[in-house]
Amino acid sequence: MKSVKNHLSLIIALFTIVFTMQIYIVVDRTVKAYEYDLNENYSIVVVTQKKVDTDTLVAMSPKIKSADEISTKEVISNLQSQMKQRHIDLLKLSLPHFYSLHLTHYPAPHEVKELRKRLEKNSHITRIEDFAQSHDTLYKLLLLFKSVIVLFAIAIFAVTSLLIIKEMRIWQFQHNERMSIMAMFGAPVWMRSAVLFRVSIVDAVIASVLAIGTITYADFMKVGNEQLQSIGIEVLLFDPINDSLLIVGVALSLSIILATLIVIGHKEEV
Amino acid sequence: MDKVILAQDLSLAYNTEETIISRANFSVSSGDFVFITGASGSGKSTLLRSFYGALKPENGSLIVGGVEVNNISSSKLNFLRRHIGIVFQDYKLIKEWTIEKNVALPLIINGYAKDVCDIQVDKLLNHVKLSHKMGKYPPELSGGEQQRVAMARALAHNPILILADEPTGNLDDYSSKLIWNLLEGANTQLNATVLVVTHHIPEDLAVDYKHFNIEGGDVYEVS
Numbered sequence: 111m112k113s114v115k116n117h118l119s120l121i122i123a124l125f126t127i128v129f130t131m132q133i134y135i136v137v138d139r140t141v142k143a144y145e146y147d148l149n150e151n152y153s154i155v156v157v158t159q160k161k162v163d164t165d166t167l168v169a170m171s172p173k174i175k176s177a178d179e180i181s182t183k184e185v186i187s188n189l190q191s192q193m194k195q196r197h198i199d200l201l202k203l204s205l206p207h208f209y210s211l212h213l214t215h216y217p218a219p220h221e222v223k224e225l226r227k228r229l230e231k232n233s234h235i236t237r238i239e240d241f242a243q244s245h246d247t248l249y250k251l252l253l254l255f256k257s258v259i260v261l262f263a264i265a266i267f268a269v270t271s272l273l274i275i276k277e278m279r280i281w282q283f284q285h286n287e288r289m290s291i292m293a294m295f296g297a298p299v300w301m302r303s304a305v306l307f308r309v310s311i312v313d314a315v316i317a318s319v320l321a322i323g324t325i326t327y328a329d330f331m332k333v334g335n336e337q338l339q340s341i342g343i344e345v346l347l348f349d350p351i352n353d354s355l356l357i358v359g360v361a362l363s364l365s366i367i368l369a370t371l372i373v374i375g376h377k378e379e380v
Numbered sequence: 381m382d383k384v385i386l387a388q389d390l391s392l393a394y395n396t397e398e399t400i401i402s403r404a405n406f407s408v409s410s411g412d413f414v415f416i417t418g419a420s421g422s423g424k425s426t427l428l429r430s431f432y433g434a435l436k437p438e439n440g441s442l443i444v445g446g447v448e449v450n451n452i453s454s455s456k457l458n459f460l461r462r463h464i465g466i467v468f469q470d471y472k473l474i475k476e477w478t479i480e481k482n483v484a485l486p487l488i489i490n491g492y493a494k495d496v497c498d499i500q501v502d503k504l505l506n507h508v509k510l511s512h513k514m515g516k517y518p519p520e521l522s523g524g525e526q527q528r529v530a531m532a533r534a535l536a537h538n539p540i541l542i543l544a545d546e547p548t549g550n551l552d553d554y555s556s557k558l559i560w561n562l563l564e565g566a567n568t569q570l571n572a573t574v575l576v577v578t579h580h581i582p583e584d585l586a587v588d589y590k591h592f593n594i595e596g597g598d599v600y601e602v603s
Contacts, residue, residue, distance in 0.1 A: 291485075292485065294472070297458070
């Protein structure tokens, strides 16, 4: 019973770590998807008196992914009923050219300022609209969300690390006597530590299977899908191959590190 | 006769200020049965620990089984220990292993095949009159029974040297008698060298023995 309890405490600690890690991965994917969505809907509008080649605009900064000319036809057709054709022809001649610049990623406020300065250097550009105020607010919200998630992950990692350290002390106490007795009869280090490594690997596999099972179930039940869909984001909650490999890898690495530390810290008692 | 243990100007200490054995010179030949006596705290167990490399000499030289213990590497130390059988007053059995696995420990370490281990364990448990307790775990056995298991474990791999630290200290008369008979048998039938740390030398021992006493850090032979 005692032994089951000791196994359970390591399994629970490992399960908590890998499960939290998966939550962090999903939240990170959500934030990235949201960031992508924001970037897709964000563009800088520039106004020029003369027609400018869109490639020239793209070449002005590596941050500019593409540039499209905004058609004025729709505006003019709206005015057609209210204005005479002569005036409309005049308007067509005097109307400036509008370009929408799409960026490679959602920019930070300083990047927007930098881009603005570069664009201002072009003598053909008469006006730049970067929607700085609404962009800044959204960007700061995004940063705050990211920071909260990182803090949350650090807190969980700290708590579970303490659990693992406590578990390590119990293991050290448990295994020291057996390892010392085996050493007394000339067992090499690998033989003395074999039991410890076997137990830690088995515990890591159990914790991984439990975590993968829970996450697969949550994915199957479409937990959180509705909320994500309501903000127009589609996120992969669980990638069966890559995420499973990551979970097993992290759980195994942690438990092997734990076992190695115990073997290194072993002091012969007899 | 070959020297199994040779100590020259041997000094042992737990720290540099507190010397327990000071400049001792003695030797133990192959096939000897040796008692080490002395008052409590005189250094009997400390001396025994140095024989299996758990304590390195502070000064002087100590050779056990032809191996210099002073600057021994861990692989050589393991090799030396595989030829020694050790019995402690507190048994030092692995509690989560069955008694047959405990007895088989030196055989497993020495790389014996499973069927050889099984035969040897059967024979030894029969010898210490515990074959009926084969599947039990040490905490399920009495003190005397546990010491008999420890004794069987010490004999399992036919060691050249058996070290026993107060092997009958906690035992009843029946178990004590059995342990002394086993130690005598190992010495006379298997030709193992036996070193026993004890407070009292049994009077009815059937073997010739050497007797070292420790007093004031000095190890001397009692004639």
